[in-house]
Amino acid sequence: MVHGSKKIRGKQVNKVIDQEQNDEILYGRQVVLTILEEKKPINKVFIQKGLSGDKIQTILELVKQRQLVFQEVPKAKLDDLSQGQNHQGVVVTVPPVAYQSLEDCFALAEAKGQEPFFLILDGIEDPHNLGSIIRSADALGVHGIIIPKRRAASLTGIVAKTSTGALEHIPVVRVTNLGQVVDQLKTKGVWIFATDMAGQDIRSWNSQGPIAVIIGNEGQGVSKKLLDHADQTITIPMVGHVQSLNASVAASIIMYEVASKRIPMP
Structure with missing residues (x-):
């Protein structure tokens, strides 16, 4: 083994x-x-x-x-x-994990009668973070997660265990070039938002409509190339001495901000 x-x-x-x-x-x-x-x-x-x-x-x-x-x-x-x-x-x-396609992500949104909501993970390296993000994404209405093939965590046993079964319910797409995928999503009417310290406060963010949110690497954040591809940048306001959050925590906060506007009140 x-x-x-x-x-x-x-x-x-x-x-x-x-x-x-x-x-x-x-x-x-x-x-x-x-x-x-x-x-x-x-x-x-x-x-x-x-x-x-x-x-x-x-x-x-x-x-x-x-x-x-x-x-x-x-x-x-x-x-x-x-x-x-x-x-x-x-x-x-x-058998080795079968990654899915962008079409699968759009199909899931259509089947649920919802506007597409995707996550693009720019080089998340910790499999525990990836698993946690997948778990939160399933709970908060994300229709697909896009990850790069190189310099990033892939779908492994640790990821599956951390996701506590959510991996079976949400498409994960693995691509060679994130920038090309961003451009492809734009042609399909998806608005691209990237996380950045200088971005718009998510409390005043209009997250309605088809959207994709780029979450950056644990240490470096979103790459400049992808920032340049984004339609807008967003940030989580913080008042503590530590002005950064774990990648999976930051992703969950942003996902909840979107979900709070989309999940119907009981």
């Missing part, structure tokens, strides 16, 4: 894969349960010996219903498969 960060010809690769089958490793009870309920492709299920509880029993029942290959193994085996992450006693191997 190959786990986590690995050096390949001097490059850092953040993936957990099976060398023989090129499978991805996903883990965590809710993640596995969601995959089983959604009837997603699964190659093999590993469950820790001696585990019990309602959720474990439900997982076992679904595994047997689908006639999947499963194996009861010691905790040490699951620790190895998940690279020491909190697997909660359940690990599955699945």
Whole structure:
């Protein structure tokens, strides 16, 4: 097995894969349960010996219903498969994650009868941040997340675990050039907003209509090239001594600002 960060010809690769089958490793009870309920492709299920509880029993029942290959193994085996992450006693191997397309994102918005709302992540490197953003995006009505192929976190087991199953419900698009995608979105009538310290206060921001919001890298923020591509910049007002926020926290605040204008009152 190959786990986590690995050096390949001097490059850092953040993936957990099976060398023989090129499978991805996903883990965590809710993640596995969601995959089983959604009837997603699964190659093999590993469950820790001696585990019990309602959720474990439900997982076992679904595994047997689908006639999947499963194996009861010691905790040490699951620790190895998940690279020491909190697997909660359940690990599955699945075919490599299938990224989706911009068309899938627009289709999701259309199916919900809503104006498109996308996130563009400019080089988010921490898989935990990516997973958290996906989780919040699903909760707050985002129709798609766009990430770059290079110098950014990809969809791995850690991302899936952190998203607590949300990854199964929101399209993630992986592209070579974010600038080209921004231009493509503009031709489809989508307004592009980028986060920047000098931007407009989000409290007075008009977020109605089809929009995409660019969230910057944890350390450097949104690149100048993408800032130049944006129609407008926005910022979160802060009054504390620390004038910055974790990328996933900042993204969640911005998503909620949009959702507060779109989610109907009960």
